[in-house]
Amino acid sequence: MIRRPGILITGTNGEIGHGLISALARQTDEHLIGLDIEELDPAFKEYLWESVAGNILDRTILDRLNSQYEFSAIYHLAALLSTRAEFSPATAHQVNVDGTLNLLTMAVDQARTRGQPVKFFFPSSIAVYGLAGLEEKNRIGAISEEQYLFPRTMYGCNKLYCEMLGTYYARHYQQLTAEAGTTRVDFRALRFPGLISAVTAPSGGTSDYAPEMLHAAARGSPYDCFVREDTTMPFMTMPDAIRGILKLMEAPRQSITRLVYNIRAFNPSAARLRERVLADFPKARIGFAVDQARQAMVDSWPSDVDGTAAHNDWDWQPQHDFEAAFAEYLIPGIREQY
Ligand SMILES: NC(=O)c1ccc[n+]([C@@H]2O[C@H](COP(=O)([O-])OP(=O)(O)OC[C@H]3O[C@@H](n4cnc5c(N)ncnc54)[C@H](O)[C@@H]3O)[C@@H](O)[C@H]2O)c1
Secondary structure, three states: OOOEEEEEEEOOOOHHHHHHHHHHHHHOOOEEEEEEOOOOOHHHHHHOOEEEEOOOOOHHHHHHHHHHEEEEEEEEOOOOOHHHHHHOHHHHHHHHHHHHHHHHHHHHHHHHHHOOOEEEEEEEEHHHOOOOOHHHHHHHOEEOOOOOOOOOOHHHHHHHHHHHHHHHHHHOOOOOOOOOOOOOEEEEEEEEOEEEOOOOOOOOOOOOHHHHHHHHHHHOOOEEEOOOOOOEOOEEEHHHHHHHHHHHHHOOHHHOOOOEEEOOOEOOEHHHHHHHHHHHOOOOOEEEOOOHHHHHHHHOOOOEEOOHHHHHHHOOOOOOOHHHHHHHHHHHHHHHHO
């Protein structure tokens, strides 16, 4: 059977998935194949050649896709996010780790049969970092990719381990066999900060307080932020996250000096976020009601990351700094929506 060339995207019905498939559809003629446990939002079906509603843990589905398509690239977005993962850690491990292993082994198989590397994008997170607490967080400032890799959440553990699995398949797989060096997964990962979209409201993440505050204000609903006012962590707009993925995946192999990159845009405190939301929605009722467990998670994440490697290697620059994010993207987008 002739296999049809294509690009596989998992987690297509998620926040990043929606943005990524519309962006990829604009820039490639290749067929896009989506896989998500939820039925894809009908508004996004036009971007995909085939949309599969199924579980990344279901081998039958993956085997079928593997035999029908020849993938040049896999964007593996499907995951259980940080807050949700703390409520069901064993399930999170299955989806986030076993699911990623399934996709990586499919990539290896595809690389072997194509005789060419398969590009593999993995969205990691600042949850891979684990700081001892607020004192350390305030003292150290922006941290680089190799520092403080002591995750405190199941989600962070899953992400860090999957970065390592991807690196293994890209660099060391079959090192003891005659096939060494012949099967290649061109693995590339970004450690995203919290992401803010003007279009979709997130669920299940621990950086959700920033987008939730904004969406509640636009809807006219009161909102209690679940972290303290002084809480600071890096954020980025969703369009910048999508641009980051596309840029990293387009970068020539020789300019990539690492397989996993930090990227950053801005890092306001929760109080500064509130102030900026109020500037456009002066009647918004935004209070603070701290959830200690979620606060502890954010206190273990860095207040900023060092994005020098991404900048130097593939010229990463966010389009939106803090003010541009609100003035040019979030406020106009959100006003249109509500
Ligand atoms: N949004 C952020 O702030 C952020 C930050 C860092 C990293 N990430 C990572 O980016 C990726 C996408 O995030 P998102 O914000 O779009 O999340 P999301 O929760 O909006 O989307 C995840 C998608 O995966 C699907 N999914 C979950 N389990 C599945 C399974 N077993 N089989 C098939 N599909 C399944 C869900 O139905 C959902 O549509 C995730 O890997 C996430 O960890 C997101």
